[in-house]
Amino acid sequence: MIDDNSTFAILTDTTLCTGCEACVAACKNENDLGKDQMRRWKRKIDDLSSTRFTTIIQRPGGHSVRQQCRHCNDPACVSACIVGALRKTDEGPVIYDGGKCMGCRYCIMACPYGIPRYDWDKPVPYIRKCTMCYPRIQEGRQPACTEACPEGATIFGTRAEMLAVAHRRIKDNPGKYLNRVFGEHEVGGTSVFYISDIPLGFLGWKPDLGNEPLPKLTWASLTKVPPVIAGMAVAMSGIYFIIGRRMKFQAQGALEQEMAAAASSAQTPQGDDASGKAEPSAEVPTSDDDKASENAEPSARAESENE
């Protein structure tokens, strides 16, 4: 569980953001990201990319909204990762270990905010995304972006502090903000909050992502794996055993019938009723085309098994 007093979070107040991109510059500098280039896989030079972990989205009406990894409490990317290359740390950031990664990109598919980016231009590509400056947090410093913001529009602190600040600002300025801290409960809560005067649904794949953590959706199916293994194995062995027995009796029955016929006797063989579960032999003549031919060669399997 996430302890709000010990994990860290970022709060971005879009009403204070002027769109100066000081956070972007600080991020690029801190992570040594280099120059942005226009690429086939980008719409604009300042889209999030493997050289830009955070960016400012300009919205109609002069609104600037910073886009970055939300560091979810129960991250879809972490649950999707096949080798555990992505990890939610105790401090809050979701970090990536390229040494484990095999490049399946399921994390990019899974992220509800469309954040992880890929080194498409490199023959040895890695996932690239905001790490909330995890190395700096470990040193007891704040991330480069929040440190650089000249307007105090994006600030850093413990999750509990940031939530308190957000709620206080909303309470103290009635009518200024939408009455909602974006990220407080969304997809199980995130470590990056927004307060805003405009709806921020455009930051996710759907305007309303709900409050349920996404990994729960897959876990529901994964918990069915052990019963399916056991169930299928038992069912298949059982069917094999029962049908095998039935066919053996049928073969026996056929043999007896033959012998009986040879002895010019008109007695009906009783063999196949003995198995209990097997269908009575009386069905044979009335069964449909498939079953008729099935029963026509009852001894074939016995032979083939003993090959």
Added chain:
Amino acid sequence: MSKSFSLFKSILWAIMGVWAVVTVARFINGLGATTGLTDATPWGLWIAFDVMAGVALAAGGFVLAATVYIFGLEKYRPFVRSAILTAFLGYLAVAIGLLYDLGLPWNIWHIFIYPQHHSVLFEVGMCVVLYLTVLALEFSPVVLEHPWFDRPLLQTIHKTVKRLVIPLVIAGIVLSTLHQSSLGSLFLIQPFRVHPLWYSPMVYVLFFISAIGLGLMMVTLESLVSGWFFGHKIRTELLGGLGRAASVVLLIYAALRLGDLLIRGKLGLAFDGSWQGSLFIFEMMVSAILPAALLAVRRVRTSVAGLGVCSSLTVLGMIGYRFDICVVAFARSEGMPYLPTWMELAVSAGVVAGAILVFIFFIEHLKVYENDPSEHAEPFIPPSDDIAGIPEPYPALIASPRRYSLIAVVTAALTVGFLPANAVYGPQPEQNPVSSARTVDAFEVPLEGNAGRLYLLPGAALPDAAPAGAKHTAVKVMLINGNRDERLVPFNHKDHVAKLGGDTSCVQCHHQSIPFDQNTSCHECHRDMYETTDTFDHILHVHKTGGNAGCVQCHADEPARKTRDTAKSCQACHEEMVVEGSRIPPPEQGLTGFAPGYMDAMHGLCIGCHEDVAKKGDKPHHARCDTCHRPDTELAESAQFMTGERAVPGRRPQ
């Protein structure tokens, strides 16, 4: 073996040639260079077709194995071997296709050492690895019974595997059940991206059942095709049985899928007129409803044509199902469509062609098609074969190993010629040519509080930011390509000349002029918005310095390799290149003929001055982005000015 068969093989080898070249390009230059994938479409054709559809198409293996070994329907035994071989090769193709798609395929073994059991993909991966092993074992008797493998140790293995066949089959069924369904579970975590008509909380059930139906139909299609190629008798009465089973399975699939949508109230989306709705109806008809209905008719399922049509429909439809959920009906950012490149298609086609060629090899050399035990058929004779060098009944020109090699090499060579530049040299940044600035008549309106000035085209309405009674001054304003949301930067040239010191101030900004020119415009060297431009004209310099004799004038160190790095700096000859009094500091290593991108050049030139002015205090807004990139300037809408003209590298626009 017919002529059509050798033509078929020729085509397969041609694809292999293309595939080989694209493979090299893919692994040298990466995914961005060879695919159409983007961050909005991280999974494309290779996952949808090679992995998703590939695994589903190979479902015939476990379905047939279950039918014959577990349910004891012995009459279908003739199909088992080919179905298991298809499954084995199918899964091998899946694994190979996956290696192309993985960014770091050499780390694929990490699945064993860093397992993450919360990931559906982990479950799929492990099942596929294990099932591939099971399939290899299940098929091994067919290989080991060949006289060539008649060695004591191998025969011991052969006998052991034969004894273990039932446990192996059961393991195969369990593993198949798990991963056929889990491929669907992969999409559970994307309720926001998969279209509601495809998203379902029980998508894994749908994937599993559709895989059974598809597996049955795939075995049918395969028998029909190989029967046609090799002239086997097509056992329609047996295939009809498979068809009948498929009919039931497909009907269950359709009922479950539609019922699930109906209960959750999403079925209406199919009829809302959207393209996704139409696609859904089309997919359901082709993949399940039509074949299920047709196969329910006895006459259809016992005729070759009927079986052919139904199996083709199901196979295409079910591939479509995988495609739709993974790529087509999957949300992506606006303006970022996904279209696979021909190289992606070539890899997918190549993997399939390779699998088919190996399949043919096995058929030609091993007893893959068993005889129907009920028939007193003539003993199995492998089709005459060209690979092994057995004399052919047709001229060597039509088909021979040499012929196939030639075809593959020729198509490979052609492919090299057709490779796009990105695939050869690595992905290049896209070009954003800068258009030249244009001068237009406009009005200048000062804003309140010294917050800069507004430029308006004649006839434009006054925006809110301007004070009501503001004075309008008619000025000439230059429209500079600002390429930020198609916004232009209005620039009052005359004003800047006056502020920077009159007629002698040109050099401060126009730091370099091309020959016979004064005050060369910025965009003539800084030709791309973001990318560095090489303005050095080597041919011109060779000409000017007197041909080959002139090399030493620049490349003074003769033994050294003649590159830019070993040549003299431009300033060694062109002392006047950087004009005295310029605001542009020359780079440390001297001018090399590389001009930075337009955006960097303009920002580098303007922002320094503007910051100085802002620091003085009376114009606090002067260094802000919106001083120049004004969102409220009416000129912002004059983006059409940008489209008219484009700087031609090395030439002045007339």
